[in-house]
Amino acid sequence: MRGRRVVITGIEVLAPGGIGAKSFWSLLSEGRTATRGITFFDPAPFRSRVAAEIDFDPEEHGLRPQEIRRMDRAAQFAVVAARGAVEDSGIELDELDPYRIGVTIGSAVGATMGLDDEYRVVSDGGRLDLVDHHYAVPHLYNHLVPSSFATEVAWAVGAEGPSTVVSTGCTSGIDSVGHAVELIREGTADVVIAGSSDAPISPITMACFDAIKATTPRHDEPERASRPFDNTRNGFVLGEGAAVFVLEELESARRRGAHIYAEIAGYATRSNAYHMTGLRPDGLEMAEAIRVALDEARMDPTEIDYINAHGSGTKQNDRHETAAFKKSLGDHAYRTPVSSIKSMVGHSLGAIGSIEIAASALAMEHNVVPPTANLQTPDPECDLDYVPVTARDQLTDAVLSVGSGFGGFQSAIVLARPERSPA
Incomplete structure (x- = not known):
């Protein structure tokens, strides 16, 4: 059932080589690559040592020290992208019924980097069999439950309607948007802040993909390591990032004179x-x-x-x-x-x-x-x-x-x- 028609009126992207939708599109349209040797940790022990990292400073993007301390990197991505999408859309969310504003955020692996970092601390670099929880950050539970991503975005935009995390592996970013569309079509929400975020470039993730030989071992030319559909390809390059959209009903968007990027048909x-x-x-x-x-x-x-x-x-x-x-x-x-x-x-x-x-x-x-x-x-x-x-x-x-x-x-x-x- 189609019901109400749903359109995209706001977009923000945090991607390797391009923070912001304009920078992201510039990278894509120019055919530039943002894959490089891993810098987040020493990749020497791993089979695959390349990744697509984002040069991201949360303070430069408006996050306060308390927010940075509380949120995993992927949650930070999601919040920054959500705020950017709302700004891009021109929508005044504080003039809407907050119970009619929803949030759907996709993530495959949740707060991987936060959990990895905190395990290193509470285990004293892996030396303790019985970890010491006294050394953990106070908000460690938020790293454990991916639902915290949707919570953080909802707080950031003032949404009090349905709030959901969709985790279906590598289709999470499509499925979260698809779920948001259904919320609007069925009349449960009028506006949904939808998208996805992951920041998986950590030792545990690299080890997992090394074990099944899914990632590329091409280290000599990291900028050319990702080669979809090429006969010389030998695995994917792990990346990180987020994209968030403002979705709303078509006629409502037209009435307020919104710029419409596309209908999700x-x-x-x-x-x-x-x-x-x-x-x-x-x-x-x-x-x-x-x-x-x-x-x-x-x-x-x-x-x-x-x-x-x-x-x-x-x-x-x-x-x-x-x-x-x-x-x-x-x-x-x-x-x-x-x-x-x-x-x-x-x-x-x-x-x-x-x-x-x-x-x-x-x-x-x-x-x-x-x-x-x-x-x-x-x-x-x-x-x-x-x-x-x-x-x-x-x-x-x-x-x-x-x-x-x-x-x-x-x-x-x-x-x-x-x-x-x-x-």
Whole structure:
């Protein structure tokens, strides 16, 4: 059921190489990469030693010392992005009924950096078998429960309506926005601050991905380490970041003269019920999510002008996606430009889905398709138009963005210009 139509009226992004939506778009449109050798800790013991880090000073972005002490890095990202999205939208939240303002924040791994840091302290660098809790920060519990992310954002914007954290692995950033859309469509909320945040670049996360050899060991040229759809790829590059949106009902946005980036016309999620990390090569579950999202949007596959791919840079994922696009879009898949921004900003786990939605909306805003950086030697099994190296001018009225997550999650979301999407 479509119900009320939902649009994006505010965007803020914190991404490697580009804090703020304008800087983020500049990075993407210029095809620059923000992957580098890890600087947050000594990466020498690890197989993969590259990441896409953000040069982020919380004080420079308006966080008070008490907030910095209380919040994990990912929560700080979420709050800064939420405030920026509200400012971008021009909406006066204090003039609205606070019970009609909701929050949905996605995160795959929660306060990983905070927990990692605090364990190091209470265990005296890992030397104590029985940790000493007296050395923990007073707000350690907030690091344990990801729900604190939604709480912090709700406090920051004065939202007293439904407040939720969505944690579905690497599709969290799409699913949190999809959930927010449903809250508005069904009439539970009029405005929702929605998005996702993750800051997973820590020793424990690197060790986890090392164990399954999912991340790249390409250390000699970190700026070219992330190579989605390239035949020389050998794993993804871990990243961090956040993107948050102001979502509101279309007619309300029009009445207040808001700038509308895009309508969220359709959304769907499916599970492959198959394997924790494995994917079937036929891409059937992702194709089904795409089909349902297009049906909800009341759009034909031929109306899609651009696909923002999950494009993690693993052979399994890239081939799975390619099959899903062919299955869901038919011959139109061969005529549709596709790209992966993970080639430039890495894979920020639960945050990346929202960051990719931001990229999709900005692609529509500028009628430019961002490139897949580092795509020099295409995988012959990935034979679609993956827009290598350089951005492309492209009239873009409708975008499909997809995500694939450990556990079998497959999600798809369709953005369209409101005047194009059926009422």
